[in-house]
Amino acid sequence: MxxxxxxxxxxxxxxxxxxxxDPRAKFLLQELVKxxxxxxxxxxxxxxxxxxxxDFLTRTGQKCTPIRQEFILLSDVLGVSMLVDAxxxxxxxxxxxxxxxxxxxxxxxxxxxxxxDISANLPGERMFVQSRVTDLKGKPxxxxxxxxxxxxxxxxxxxxxxxxATQGPSSRARFVTDADGRFFFRTILPCSYPIPTDxxxxxxxxxxxxxxxxxxxxxxxxxxxxxxxxITHVFIDGDKYLDSDVVFGVKNDLIxxxxxxxxxxxxxxxxxxxxxxxxxxxxxxxxxxxxxxxxLGVKATEDA
Amino acid sequence: MxxxxxxxxxxxxxxxxxxxxDPRAKFLLQELVKxxxxxxxxxxxxxxxxxxxxDFLTRTGQKCTPIRQEFILLSDVLGVSMLVDAxxxxxxxxxxxxxxxxxxxxxxxxxxxxxxDISANLPGERMFVQSRVTDLKGKPxxxxxxxxxxxxxxxxxxxxxxxxATQGPSSRARFVTDADGRFFFRTILPCSYPIPTDxxxxxxxxxxxxxxxxxxxxxxxxxxxxxxxxITHVFIDGDKYLDSDVVFGVKNDLIxxxxxxxxxxxxxxxxxxxxxxxxxxxxxxxxxxxxxxxxLGVKATEDA
Numbered sequence: 001m002x003x004x005x006x007x008x009x010x011x012x013x014x015x016x017x018x019x020x021x022d023p024r025a026k027f028l029l030q031e032l033v034k035x036x037x038x039x040x041x042x043x044x045x046x047x048x049x050x051x052x053x054x055d056f057l058t059r060t061g062q063k064c065t066p067i068r069q070e071f072i073l074l075s076d077v078l079g080v081s082m083l084v085d086a087x088x089x090x091x092x093x094x095x096x097x098x099x100x101x102x103x104x105x106x107x108x109x110x111x112x113x114x115x116x117d118i119s120a121n122l123p124g125e126r127m128f129v130q131s132r133v134t135d136l137k138g139k140p141x142x143x144x145x146x147x148x149x150x151x152x153x154x155x156x157x158x159x160x161x162x163x164x165a166t167q168g169p170s171s172r173a174r175f176v177t178d179a180d181g182r183f184f185f186r187t188i189l190p191c192s193y194p195i196p197t198d199x200x201x202x203x204x205x206x207x208x209x210x211x212x213x214x215x216x217x218x219x220x221x222x223x224x225x226x227x228x229x230x231i232t233h234v235f236i237d238g239d240k241y242l243d244s245d246v247v248f249g250v251k252n253d254l255i256x257x258x259x260x261x262x263x264x265x266x267x268x269x270x271x272x273x274x275x276x277x278x279x280x281x282x283x284x285x286x287x288x289x290x291x292x293x294x295x296l297g298v299k300a301t302e303d304a
Numbered sequence: 305m306x307x308x309x310x311x312x313x314x315x316x317x318x319x320x321x322x323x324x325x326d327p328r329a330k331f332l333l334q335e336l337v338k339x340x341x342x343x344x345x346x347x348x349x350x351x352x353x354x355x356x357x358x359d360f361l362t363r364t365g366q367k368c369t370p371i372r373q374e375f376i377l378l379s380d381v382l383g384v385s386m387l388v389d390a391x392x393x394x395x396x397x398x399x400x401x402x403x404x405x406x407x408x409x410x411x412x413x414x415x416x417x418x419x420x421d422i423s424a425n426l427p428g429e430r431m432f433v434q435s436r437v438t439d440l441k442g443k444p445x446x447x448x449x450x451x452x453x454x455x456x457x458x459x460x461x462x463x464x465x466x467x468x469a470t471q472g473p474s475s476r477a478r479f480v481t482d483a484d485g486r487f488f489f490r491t492i493l494p495c496s497y498p499i500p501t502d503x504x505x506x507x508x509x510x511x512x513x514x515x516x517x518x519x520x521x522x523x524x525x526x527x528x529x530x531x532x533x534x535i536t537h538v539f540i541d542g543d544k545y546l547d548s549d550v551v552f553g554v555k556n557d558l559i560x561x562x563x564x565x566x567x568x569x570x571x572x573x574x575x576x577x578x579x580x581x582x583x584x585x586x587x588x589x590x591x592x593x594x595x596x597x598x599x600l601g602v603k604a605t606e607d608a
Contacts, residue, residue: 020511041387
């Protein structure tokens with residue numbers, strides 16, 4: 001019968017995955033075992049700490065719903081999401097920088113006409129966003145669906161609110177680029193906001209004396225056939241949390257200067273009734289393959 | 305503004321936990337970040353693989369209920385539970401060997417009189433279990449509560465069955481040692497059984513071509529004031545899965561020879577109507593502190 005001391009045990013567990021048919025899955029699992037076991041040995045993890053971890057992971061899973069993904073949030077605040085992003089985007093070749101998907105993507109958005117005000121009349125300073133999608137040589141890419149989403153003036157995404165089920169999306173839409181690669185829309189200026197602190201991940205952030213804030217930004221997800229899906233944010237220049245984003249998502253090239261405007265008309269020729277902001281940002285896509293991410297909440301088909 | 309390449313990112317995440325008030329929590333979190341990041345870098349984890357992991361962990365959390373703990377099962381099949389056991393029990397000094405708690409402990413059991421048949425008349429070969437609890441010098445320990453639980457003849461624990469809510473426990477009880485440190489009870493001979501394969505962990509075991517079986521055993525959890533809680537199994541000698549337990553829990557000293565008996569009376573003087581088995585095993589407890597584990601299902605007070 002096997003009698004394991006702690007290193008023999010590790011070897012036995014690694015060996016148990018030897019018949020895994022898929023070589024990549026086998027590699028990932030065997031490395032996972034090595035990594036987990038090294039962690040336990042290095043930290044001399046106590047039984048109580050192990051219990052805490054089991055309970056923390058369980059609560060994290062149970063906090064997930066079709067519109068909330070607490071495990072992505074955990075990955076985000078531990079810098080894992082940005083690291084996965086980094087190791088998969090080592091060579092940008094002039095393409096727009098990428099950043100985290102975040103936990104508030106809820107799947108393909110509803111397409112809206114250019115110029116739509118997506119803010120659902122929520123309070124906030126008005127903003128006009130104009131953008132263009134091109135390849136690496138500046139050639140416009142037409143017909144590209146671009147999903148956009150951002151937090152409202154009170155710091156919440158639509159999907160975090162009880163009203164989401166009945167009133168539907170706000171500050172969330174899809175635009176499809178025109179023949180010149182352009183798309184534009186109206187919304188409100190997003191503000192910096194805390195990640196949700198009513199779950200295990202937010203609890204950990206507060207208990208470890210980290211602040212839970214993300215600098216203001218708008219999410220963009222562009223998905224063009226023949227190009228790598230582009231998952232990124234545009235950050236609002238001047239935000240006080242740009243250098244301490246709780247999910248480590250800021251890159252200099254993704255910070256946009258927002259112009260304050262008082263013109264009576266907006267760039268699409270329609271009237272402006274109040275002072276407004278103008279965000280201008282171009283996206284440059286890299287040739288490649290890939291499918292856009294699916295939302296990662298609990299699937300409706302799960303029996304949970 | 306910070307611009308992270310992949311190694312600078314890791315340093316920034318480690319630094320973000322610098323103000324953690326509890327030094328042990330700080331150490332555990334910073335080592336966790338190092339370990340997770342090393343794993344992502346070493347494996348060049350793809351976005352799709354990260355998505356798979358997020359979804360797997362979410363499904364694992366969602367599979368947990370007050371009487372099912374899928375994360376403990378994950379820890380068990382990855383050998384993590386046995387490793388935590390190993391690093392916390394390096395010096396046994398003659399104390400009984402420990403092994404995994406497993407996912408089917410449901411908290412303090414109902415105390416029953418010595419000799420009780422705990423099998424609730426389920427089919428199976430009859431077994432009489434006689435045991436004694438002592439300190440390391442063989443001095444009997446009186447008044448020690450010992451929780452026992454085991455799978456039935458069909459390979460399931462009571463808590464896995466729909467009938468559990470209405471009919472209550474079977475093959476699960478608590479006995480309190482008498483003045484001589486003894487306790488004894490009647491039950492059925494447990495058999496080897498598969499871990500649950502209807503959840504993400506069982507799926508992984510089948511997809512990686514591991515078998516899901518555990519060799520037959522009875523769980524014991526003894527908790528005496530002034531002694532380390534003793535969490536262990538006694539395995540049935542001769543089981544075909546003793547050398548390939550899916551959770552790596554077997555230790556030679558925990559394997560008991562079960563005697564086949566045809567005596568007309570059992571050790572407590574009461575009649576035996578069929579041939580029966582006799583399990584005899586003594587537990588030796590090590591002085592120390594510690595509280596017995598709580599059941600780790602989803603707490604009833606959770607909002608999930």
